[in-house]
Amino acid sequence: MAANVVDTDSGKVSGVTSDGVHVFKGIPYGASTAAANRFMPPKKAAPWNGVRDCIAYAGRSPQAAAAAQRPELATVWGAIDTLPVGEDCLTLHVWTPGLDNAKRPVMVWLHGGAFSYGSANSPRYDGTRLAARNDAVVVAVNHRLNIFGHLDLSSLGGERFARSGNVGALEWVRDHAARFGGDPANVTIFGQSGGGGKVCALLAMPQAKGLFHKAIVQSGSSVRFAERERTAQLADAVLKQLGLGKDQLDTLQALPAAELSKVIAPAQKTLPKPRYPLLDRYNFGPVIDGTVLPAQPFEPATPVSDDIPVMVGGTKDESAIFMAPDDAIWNRALTDAELHKRIEAIAGGAADPILAYYSCCSPKANAAERFITATTASNFGVRGTLLAERKAARAKAPVWMYEFAWETPAFDGKLKSCHSIEVPFVFDTLKVIGERHHKPGAQALADKVSKTWATFARTGKADWAPYTADRRTTMVFNDDSKTIDDPDKDVRPLWTTVATA
Numbered sequence: 001m002a003a004n005v006v007d008t009d010s011g012k013v014s015g016v017t018s019d020g021v022h023v024f025k026g027i028p029y030g031a032s033t034a035a036a037n038r039f040m041p042p043k044k045a046a047p048w049n050g051v052r053d054c055i056a057y058a059g060r061s062p063q064a065a066a067a068a069q070r071p072e073l074a075t076v077w078g079a080i081d082t083l084p085v086g087e088d089c090l091t092l093h094v095w096t097p098g099l100d101n102a103k104r105p106v107m108v109w110l111h112g113g114a115f116s117y118g119s120a121n122s123p124r125y126d127g128t129r130l131a132a133r134n135d136a137v138v139v140a141v142n143h144r145l146n147i148f149g150h151l152d153l154s155s156l157g158g159e160r161f162a163r164s165g166n167v168g169a170l171e172w173v174r175d176h177a178a179r180f181g182g183d184p185a186n187v188t189i190f191g192q193s194g195g196g197g198k199v200c201a202l203l204a205m206p207q208a209k210g211l212f213h214k215a216i217v218q219s220g221s222s223v224r225f226a227e228r229e230r231t232a233q234l235a236d237a238v239l240k241q242l243g244l245g246k247d248q249l250d251t252l253q254a255l256p257a258a259e260l261s262k263v264i265a266p267a268q269k270t271l272p273k274p275r276y277p278l279l280d281r282y283n284f285g286p287v288i289d290g291t292v293l294p295a296q297p298f299e300p301a302t303p304v305s306d307d308i309p310v311m312v313g314g315t316k317d318e319s320a321i322f323m324a325p326d327d328a329i330w331n332r333a334l335t336d337a338e339l340h341k342r343i344e345a346i347a348g349g350a351a352d353p354i355l356a357y358y359s360c361c362s363p364k365a366n367a368a369e370r371f372i373t374a375t376t377a378s379n380f381g382v383r384g385t386l387l388a389e390r391k392a393a394r395a396k397a398p399v400w401m402y403e404f405a406w407e408t409p410a411f412d413g414k415l416k417s418c419h420s421i422e423v424p425f426v427f428d429t430l431k432v433i434g435e436r437h438h439k440p441g442a443q444a445l446a447d448k449v450s451k452t453w454a455t456f457a458r459t460g461k462a463d464w465a466p467y468t469a470d471r472r473t474t475m476v477f478n479d480d481s482k483t484i485d486d487p488d489k490d491v492r493p494l495w496t497t498v499a500t501a
Contacts, residue, residue, distance in 0.1 A: 011048040026058030029172035030090030038253045042168040057121040059091030059142040064116035078432045081121040095127035095138040103183035105457040109140040112193030115285040116146040129428035134454030137182035141169045150284040152231035170211035188214040188457035196220020201286040203305040204297035219314040221383040223298040225286040237267040278499040306396035309460040313402035317416035319375040332368045339367040357491040382495045388467045398466035402475040410436040425449040441479040
């Protein structure tokens, strides 16, 4: 058998060897999810004869529309995935330094996109250097998204429509890791943004127990997911938008994908404001159904994953890229009066002490920059803090906290240390995102960050103190990386109160 051919349960696959790494792209781990398989539990991939070439990306779920963005930021992270979308999207990619019995740690990547868009096919996620430089097996997963993966029809169709989750990919990893030089007993799941939310969901799923052994949540801490009452409302809204009755679920399965995609946005607009606006995540996403997800992942921390060490964190200025379409923010023209009005809309009566804190601790920052800092804390920051402190409170497996603070010089520095900036440092793919992001020291930081992630995957430990209620130690990654105990300790309790009120 050729050196880069592997025998999977569905048939033989061949890859390519690049820079000493065996690369397999577009391996099916499940059957098409179209037609009668839509909204159903994933089925195993149909077997094939001969050797299947797995040398090009394949699989991209139908996409929901992302929020509008400044045109100049369309390719801010390099080339985007332009593969055709379709419901035959249960594919994964593997990078491995050796097809042997070395039992390398396995790192399973879950891409971002708010459970609604994105794919594992971005060049930023190329696992070649992460695998080669750290002797690890890297796997990146495509799966169903938005209405195709997360329309909760269980209140209408019962048990038949109760499960359409994405655990199938981890079951494939368990069954095949050793064939690709990996250790199925040493699997780490890691994801960014919506991918971090996927990690949080898996941490709370009894069905996933034993399929992974460590977890990394990047800028995507999900303390709470949608509950049954809300997802049933959303299902009703979808049917009304389509003009279908509750007894026409078979018709729903047969509709063209484009017709389903059209109702994603209008159906969501019918929903009321969530109970906890700063914490509740994803209309089309995981559902607290009492079975697949018995309880909220971190309200309090789920005992399902007591034995799983976790690393969690985010970037210093997450909101900068989300606020970029706002000219007052992008051009740094926001006034203090408008800043107060905007923060009051989020924080209510806590606006004054919150603003006083940011004025004091960042006296040189303009109003737009303070808004970026405040909205990063109110969104990603508070959720990451709650996850870490509630995981630590279980006093079982440890949790480590980090903050990525390196600022890109691109676009005159306006993006700062924005959401997603750490991803090419984790994968060591700085060349992919282009010279506009380059400044001295960037590669050295990528070396450190990617090694930190891979070492955690190998050992379940980070090289700084775990997060505890009394110290709240946080590693700040930058040109001069260092730990800080309880950063922003004077404003952290304010945001926690606002978020949980």
